[in-house]
Amino acid sequence: MMGILEVKNVNKRFGGLQALGDVNLSVAENSVHAIIGPNGAGKSTLLNCLVGKLMPDTGSVLFDGQSVLGRTPHEINQMGISRVFQTPEIFGELTVLENMMIPCFAKRDGSFRMHAIGHMFDEAELVEKAEHMLESMNMAGKHHMHAAAMSRGDKRRLEIAMCLAQEPRLLLLDEPTAGMARADTNNTIDLLKQIKDERDITIAIIEHDMHVVFSLAERITVLAQGMPLVEDTPENIKGHPKVKEAYLGEAH
């Protein structure tokens, strides 16, 4: 069966460094797929190739049967792929509610719409949606705070909320719990589980924290030095000798 995301023979070189070597990856629709691997394995580079930030040297990337290569980031996003970055990318100078409004507009109006007369908060339906999202993220009461003034964990949650407001079909998460306290990490796990239960969504997650990986993932791909090492279920990955080898010397 073909997955919603099909990555075939993707190669990417940075000068002499082979960041991705013949990566193949198939993510099944409505599954949670984790990509793990030591630092510098090429995990973020792989995501960059999926969302239009980088162009692979060779290979193909199909989302729902359509190639994403050669498209701009906003086109790929409008196809239904949202990405949470390793370091939170939010609109720091804007308030939290304004941050939330932007993906709501993007979802409804597409990549450009000249809408220069009405007041942004007169769009009752979208405001309600934005407020609802914030509430479900436990961020009610922070509506009018500048996003930059929030804690790192809150910024992450805001970014996830913004991505979810777009109702993507595929959500890519790059280390969503990095730098989070244990409690926040557990909240994030619960949140992602809840999202998964509530709607049809496919999640691909990069994560170093094995607790997160094993709580969420249905399948795991292990990358090492740009090569896919193994792909299997969490149970089988746990004791896999190759995986242990790749992580040798790592704290995990």
Next chain:
Amino acid sequence: MFGLDKKDATLLVIVAILTLCAPFLLNPFPSESALAQFNAGYPDLMQRFVIFGIFAIGFNILFGLTGYLSFGHAAFLGVGSYSAVWMFKLLSMNVIPAIILSVVVAGLFSLLIGFISLRRSGIYFSILTLAFAQMSFNLAYSVLTPITNGETGLQLTLNDPRILGQSATADGSIPVTSLFGLEMRSTYELVMGPWAFQFNAGYYLCAVIMVLAFYMSIRIFRSPFGLMLRAIKSNQTRMSYTGLNPKPYTLAAFVISGMYAGLAGGLMASMDPLAGAERMQWTASGEVVLMTILGGAGTLIGPVLGAGFIKYFENIFSKINDTVLHSWFSFMPDGLENLVVMLVYPFIGKGWHLTLGLMFMMVVIFLPGGLVEGGQRIRRLFRRKDDTPAAKTEPAE
């Protein structure tokens, strides 16, 4: 009110009242008193206040919201002026068609320049706009002389066709600009005791248009479109990965601000029907940048304050000469008087740009948010005295 929330509506009403009462407010000193030189209630100066206010309001829509710093906006102002004068030469002396044409032409011109310049961002964008403006300036002096009349500048003559008007008035002079017969230069002088206040038709036309332009800018700031422009300034990466295309948004902001500049240029020509290439020079582009930053880029009222501030002090400081200085310091012993005058002299008259430069540096260093930030700080000082639990985490503007 008018689709604005209470705070914005209040601001709009205050601006409207201040501009309409400007002939009184700017002439606080009796006309014969020594302080009369600080008065600014003269028609041509007041016209400049509001026209440059419009220019800066428009510039702020681009620079304040998106963060794209254009160094070539004077080109659109210049184009607007030329268009308006051509309308006076060919059609009629009515200012309405002239102003409309100047906005349209400046809009088209900014569409072209914006389309090309916005292929780059940051400093390269600024350099591209500067290059285009300087190119326009040089072309106006050379190749385009048939349209711009080169160094002399484009003027009205007795031979102009003016198909809907008359080439010359009955007494053989060039007709003057008007709004359906109301001459722009007509001024009513109200004398009250030692005070004299001047009410000029041209000023009021410009003032009403500025209030409208200000109102439009508030609407844009608060609209979904304005939100997108602020998103561009804040984080373009997040914007693209949220499925939004920053290019058309930035281009739209560029064209809107170009049209504001064209409107300012058209009004300038409507007040005084001649247009010269020096209006397009890089110094003129730099001036609107200064006004916006000095007042507070990205704030609603900042650009208007900045424009008023610069134009006021330009006028006052450049009027002061050494005779005036000597009369001010005449109470001092002669030697000291000469020394003080010598020290102050470089900062006045033609040297007023030195003063402006210093003021600008002070603002950028101590008040990065411009005069608006200064005002906010003062307000906070007073508030803290009133009640100790000071207002916290309140977003700007």
